[in-house]
Amino acid sequence: MSIVALLRENSxxxxxxxxxxxxxxxxxxxxxxxxxxxxVSAGKRKS
Structure with missing residues (x-):
């Protein structure tokens, strides 16, 4: 859940x-x- 919150603020x-x-x-x-x-990988996919 912490990473989900991070990705909401920082893609x-x-x-x-x-x-x-x-x-x-x-x-x-x-x-x-x-x-x-x-x-990090999830952020790259989201971008």
Whole structure:
């Protein structure tokens, strides 16, 4: 949900933008790099 909110405000987020957006979320699986890539990719598709 954090990335959806980010994409509403910024249609082309950088990796740093996505990292800041998900900074408050806890993920125990270690998938943060993939989550960041997915957020950036979603922004590129939306543009």
């Amino acid at each position: 082309a987020p950088t990796e740093d933008d996505v990292r800041r957006a998900v900074a408050g979320n806890l993920c125990r699986c270690g998938a943060y790099p993939n989550i960041v890539k997915a957020g």
